[in-house]
Amino acid sequence: MTEVFSVGEPKAIDLSHHLSVIARARRPSPLKDLQRFFGKPGIIAMGGGFPSPLYFPFASVSAEGLVPESFPLTPNQTASSSNSAFSWLWKILGVPTKEKTTPLTVNKYPDQKDDLNLATALQYGLAHGLPQLQKFIEDFGARVYKPASKDVVYLVHHGNTDGWFKILMTLCNPGEGLLVAEWTYPSAMACMKPLGIKPVPLPIDEQGISSVGLRKVLAEWDEDSQGMARPHVLYTVPIGQNPTGATMGPQRKKEIYEICVEFDVIIVEDDPYYFLQLGEYLPKAQRSTNSGRAVSDEEYLANLTATFLNFDYQGRVIRLDSLSKIIAPGSRLGWFTCNPLFAERLERQAETTTQAPCGFGQTMVTSLLLHWKFDGYVRWLRALGAQYTERRDFLIDCFADEFQLEAALEHSGAWKGNTVYRAFSGRGSEKFRIMTEKAHPGVPMFSFVIPTSGMYIWMQLHLNHHPAFPDEAPAALEMKLWEQLALAGVLFSPGWMFSAETEQEDPVGGGHFRISFSHVSYDAMKGAVVVFGTEVRKFWTQR
Numbered sequence: 270m271t272e273v274f275s276v277g278e279p280k281a282i283d284l285s286h287h288l289s290v291i292a293r294a295r296r297p298s299p300l301k302d303l304q305r306f307f308g309k310p311g312i313i314a315m316g317g318g319f320p321s322p323l324y325f326p327f328a329s330v331s332a333e334g335l336v337p338e339s340f341p342l343t344p345n346q347t348a349s350s351s352n353s354a355f356s357w358l359w360k361i362l363g364v365p366t367k368e369k370t371t372p373l374t375v376n377k378y379p380d381q382k383d384d385l386n387l388a389t390a391l392q393y394g395l396a397h398g399l400p401q402l403q404k405f406i407e408d409f410g411a412r413v414y415k416p417a418s419k420d421v422v423y424l425v426h427h428g429n430t431d432g433w434f435k436i437l438m439t440l441c442n443p444g445e446g447l448l449v450a451e452w453t454y455p456s457a458m459a460c461m462k463p464l465g466i467k468p469v470p471l472p473i474d475e476q477g478i479s480s481v482g483l484r485k486v487l488a489e490w491d492e493d494s495q496g497m498a499r500p501h502v503l504y505t506v507p508i509g510q511n512p513t514g515a516t517m518g519p520q521r522k523k524e525i526y527e528i529c530v531e532f533d534v535i536i537v538e539d540d541p542y543y544f545l546q547l548g549e550y551l552p553k554a555q556r557s558t559n560s561g562r563a564v565s566d567e568e569y570l571a572n573l574t575a576t577f578l579n580f581d582y583q584g585r586v587i588r589l590d591s592l593s594k595i596i597a598p599g600s601r602l603g604w605f606t607c608n609p610l611f612a613e614r615l616e617r618q619a620e621t622t623t624q625a626p627c628g629f630g631q632t633m634v635t636s637l638l639l640h641w642k643f644d645g646y647v648r649w650l651r652a653l654g655a656q657y658t659e660r661r662d663f664l665i666d667c668f669a670d671e672f673q674l675e676a677a678l679e680h681s682g683a684w685k686g687n688t689v690y691r692a693f694s695g696r697g698s699e700k701f702r703i704m705t706e707k708a709h710p711g712v713p714m715f716s717f718v719i720p721t722s723g724m725y726i727w728m729q730l731h732l733n734h735h736p737a738f739p740d741e742a743p744a745a746l747e748m749k750l751w752e753q754l755a756l757a758g759v760l761f762s763p764g765w766m767f768s769a770e771t772e773q774e775d776p777v778g779g780g781h782f783r784i785s786f787s788h789v790s791y792d793a794m795k796g797a798v799v800v801f802g803t804e805v806r807k808f809w810t811q812r
Contacts, residue, residue, distance in 0.1 A: 278419035281584020281608035287501055287535050288614060292439040298620040322388035328377050330387065330629065333370040334637045337645035340652035342563075373636045385639065390632040394625035396616045398425035402635040406604050409643065413570060414588070414606065416578040422612035424605045426619070427626050429541055429591040432603055433504075434460050435622075436537055436587055439614050441466045446500040448486070448534070450478050452727075452781075454511040455766045457504055457539070469500050470769035475687040475718070477510040477517045478503075480524035487532045502535045508574065509542030509723020512767045512783040513683075516546060516721040519575040526580040534585070538577045541591040541603075542723040544650040546573060547658045550719040553666050566647050584608030592634060594724075595653060600630045657724065657787065660794075664726065664786040665719055667798040668692065672714075684718050691716040694806055714805055724787035730764075730780035736812050747780035750808050757804050759797045 379386040385401050397403055406423045410416070426432040433456075441447060443465030449458065451470040458468050472482035483503075490499040503525075507517035529536055564572075577586045584607070591603035605615060625631075638646060668674060673695040676688050691713035712734040717726050730750070732743040741749075744765060751763045764781025786794065 279417065279582045280420045281418055281610065283610075284535070284583075284585060284608065285610060287440055288610075289438065289440055289442050291442075292614045292618070295614060295617040295621075297617060319393055322377060322392065325377060325387060325391050327387055327391070329374055330632060331372065331374040332633055332636075334373045334640060336369045336371055337641050337648040338652075339369060339649075340656055342648075342651050342655055371640060373633065373640060375632050375636050385632065385635055387628070387632065390628040392628070394628065396424070396619035396623075396625055398625055399631050399635055401639060402631055405635070405638050409646070410590075410606055412643070413573075414576045414578045416606065417580060417582045418578075418584050418608065420584070420609055421578070421606050422609050424607075424612050424616055424619075425626055425631075426589075426603050426605060426615075427601045427623050428593055428598070428603050429539055429589045430456055430460070431601075431623060432589045432591075432605055433457055433537070433539060435615050435618050436502075436589075437461060437464055437466060438618060439611065440502050440535060444497060445502075446495070446497050448483070448500045448503040449769050450505065450510065451769050452512055452764075452767045453504070453769055454506055454539070458769065467497070468769040473510070473513065473515070473683050474685055475515060475683075476521045477507055477513070477515045478505055478525065480521060480528060483525060484528050487528065487534070499532070501533060502537060503529060504537045504539065506539045506542070507577070508540055509545055509720070509725070511542075511723065512725055512762070512764075512781075513718070513727040514720020514723045514725050515718075516574060519579075522575065522577055523580050526577060526586075529585060530583060536577055536581075536586045538586055538588040540576065540588060541594045543573070543576070543590070544595055545654055545657045545724065546722045547654065547661055548721060550662060550665055552669070553662075556662070566644065566651070569651055570647065578606060584610075587611055595650060596634055596637075600634050602626055602630055602634055660786045660791075661720065661726075663791055664784070664794050664798070665690075667795050671696065671798050671802040675713075679718075687718045689716050689718055694809070714809055724785050726784045726786065727764075728761075728782045728784060730782065732780040735809060743780040747782075750780075750805065751782070753808055754801060754804050757800050759800045759804075 375385050375387060375390070377387040379388075383401070385399070390399055402425065403423065406425070410421070410423055426435065437447075437460055441461075441464065444467075446467045446469040447461060448471055449468045450473050452473065453468075461468060469486065471486060472479045487499060492498055505517075505525075507522065509515075510517070526536065528534075576588065578588055580586075586607065588606040589603060590606065592600050593603070596602070605612060607615075619625075641649065668690075672692040674690045674692055676690050679685055679687050679689045692715050693711050693713055713731050714734070715728050715730045717728045720726060730743075730747060732738055732746045735741075735746055737746060747763060747765065751761065754761060762783040762785075764783065767781070767783065789797070
């Protein structure tokens with residue numbers, strides 16, 4: 270069971286000195302400020318430019334939502350359940366599906382006062398979203414994340430990339446540095462660059478950002494040599510660390526939080542993969558479909574690793590949640606959880622930029638969540654985790670079949686303490702060989718640590734063993750192999766784009782690929798690994 274740290278129910282301290290120049294200058298939108306009177310009984314609202322719902326060309330919107338029990342709670346070793354994810358294709362081809370659905374209909378006008386309705390959802394809305402969605406999020410956050418602070422605020426946004434951009438505008442000024450993992454989400458850094466905000470890389474290990482490394486960077490910061498003040502914002506993807514797939518445990522989060530208290534740093538917890546906690550991998554021969562006892566919803570939630578919110582007794586965490594990975598990216602919905610000061614500034618920004626998220630997306634997602642209720646939503650999340658666990662295991666099995674994988678405990682570097690799987694050219698078997706004192710006589714072509722959360726495998730290419738090295742740099746060899754794979758019909762993400770030090774050449778032995786197991790069919794995954802095996806063996810003979 271995950272240890273939960275609680276410090277009572279304190280309120281956030283004054284953190285207003287972290288606000289950017291732009292954030293301090295924001296004022297409420299005069300037109301939006303009128304909206305607080307619109308719900309007053311008997312008010313005759315003639316001050317705003319609101320079109321009449323009479324002229325909305327939708328009498329209702331309807332959808333068929335899946336039932337929460339659509340997927341099993343335990344992975345199916347045959348991977349036969351994967352077909353359900355492609356039921357749309359079977360429908361096009363005329364193949365009957367077995368999906369169980371429930372009808373969802375939202376009318377233009379409510380039957381009862383608080384009913385979800387299009388007259389409200391499709392109207393100009395407040396930046397914090399539909400009240401029914403807001404209430405669901407607040408209840409869910411309090412029950413699942415258990416924030417230490419009692420005055421947290423939940424505020425919707427248009428997905429975590431939008432949320433991250435708003436945070437940058439709210440907390441950072443041009444020329445400042447921002448703390449990030451040495452390998453991190455590229456779009457997060459792409460948001461920073463045009464704003465003149467510089468990434469400050471932190472060393473990582475098997476749990477993501479190293480608390481020892483964080484303290485060292487902050488304690489030894491020298492403004493004169495660095496040319497800027499010590500960074501006051503930390504960005505992290507703690508679960509399913511993008512791209513490495515690491516899971517940051519509660520003790521590490523507590524250590525990082527206390528360091529941030531000591532050095533007055535705001536933590537941005539970008540956590541779209543929180544419910545894709547996959548657990549440890551077992552080779553195929555050791556897995557059993559019905560292994561272990563059934564786990565209740567309460568046990569499932571208790572065993573999810575604690576969030577940074579759970580330690581946040583000062584209000585210095587801004588958490589980003591997204592529905593992109595657990596409902597659909599096209600819904601463009603997520604939410605902030607943070608202290609009232611930051612929430613108010615973020616809402617002021619939304620009023621004059623993105624405003625409220627799309628009414629259609631809010632309507633359908635909210636209708637689904639209200640139908641599922643809390644228990645149904647938790648059931649859905651549990652099954653998603655099982656599905657992605659099965660996908661991860663299947664992809665690792667494919668590598669074990671295609672290559673000779675040898676497992677060994679790593680004693681140094683970013684993967685210290687982890688079991689590292691090194692791949693040699695020979696064909697594999699279902700049972701991994703565990704290296705002891707006698708190593709394989711050949712040299713590994715690549716290696717990886719099996720992810721414990723998220724959607725990706727982070728592969729390190731041992732390009733210092735390539736015959737063209739050192740005449741060709743690892744960065745050039747990485748891209749040469751990447752292009753060779755793309756021409757052969759397999760597309761991975763090249764590692765260079767995840768580096769917080771994109772201006773520097775990859776270190777000796779470097780070169781990485783990020784490989785996703787989240788989207789394609791099982792047959793396609795198997796085929797991709799076979800193609801990869803053919804091409805990487807061919808590549809290793811080229812000079």
